[in-house]
Amino acid sequence: MGKLIKVAQADNGAENRPESALIIARAEAEAEIMIGAAEKAGYEAGRAQVEPLAQHVDSRCKELRQSTDRRLQSGIRELVGSCLDALLEDDERFFKLVRNALRSQRRGREIFLRVHPSRAAHLHEHKAGLIAVLGRARxxxxxxxxxxxxxxxxxxxxxxxxxxxLGTQLSALFEGIAP
Incomplete structure (x- = not known):
């Protein structure tokens, strides 16, 4: 038979287990509090770093929008001006522009039209059409x-x-629609 070397002792840790579980639970709770505090501190630190950057980005976006709006308006003015210039190359269309303008001047007795020399001959030829839209002036x-x-x-x-x-009318039009 074998010889007994050591006798097993009763496990006294069983009575210490509730105390160790309590220590572990406290440590876990403290760890949760520390993790929460660290997360909050990290969030606040990150927010403090990002806030000025976000404001800078917002400011830059606003500047870019304004710059783009100005360039777009300028481009639209040029495009509309070019289109109308091309349309008014025709003397008959210019005549219609002048005739429409005279409709608003029906109260005057004496009317003088000042025009570029290249337009005068066509308007002289169609003077009767201009007089027809006038009220009191003959x-x-x-x-x-x-x-x-x-x-x-x-x-x-x-x-x-x-x-x-045309230039004056376009300026008035664009002033009316400018932001």
Whole structure:
């Protein structure tokens, strides 16, 4: 038979287990609190770093939008101006522009039109069509004015003077729709 070397002792750790479980539970709770505090501190630190960057990005986006809006408006003005210039190359279309402008000047007795010399001959030929839209005035004098652009036209009456040229009308239009 064998010889007994050591006798097993009763496990006294069983009575210490509830205490060790309590220590572990406390340690886990403290760890959770520390992790939560660290997460919050990290979040706040990250937010503090990101906040100025976000403000800078917002500011830059606003600048870019404004710059893009200005360039877009400028491009639209050029495009509309080019299209209308091309349309008004035709003397008949320019005549219609002037005739429509005269409709708003029906109260004057004496009417003078100042136009670029290249437009004067066509308007002289169609003077009756211009007089037809006038109210009280029965005559119209067409004067050549080299200071005006090809599509420029100034209507002068005893009531006042009105620039009805294409450039002026486009400027007024774009001022009306500018942000």
């Amino acid at each position: 005559s119209i004098e067409i004067r050549e004015d080299i200071t005006l652009g090809r599509d420029g036209c100034v209507v002068e009456t005893d009531a006042g003077m009105l620039d009805v040229g």
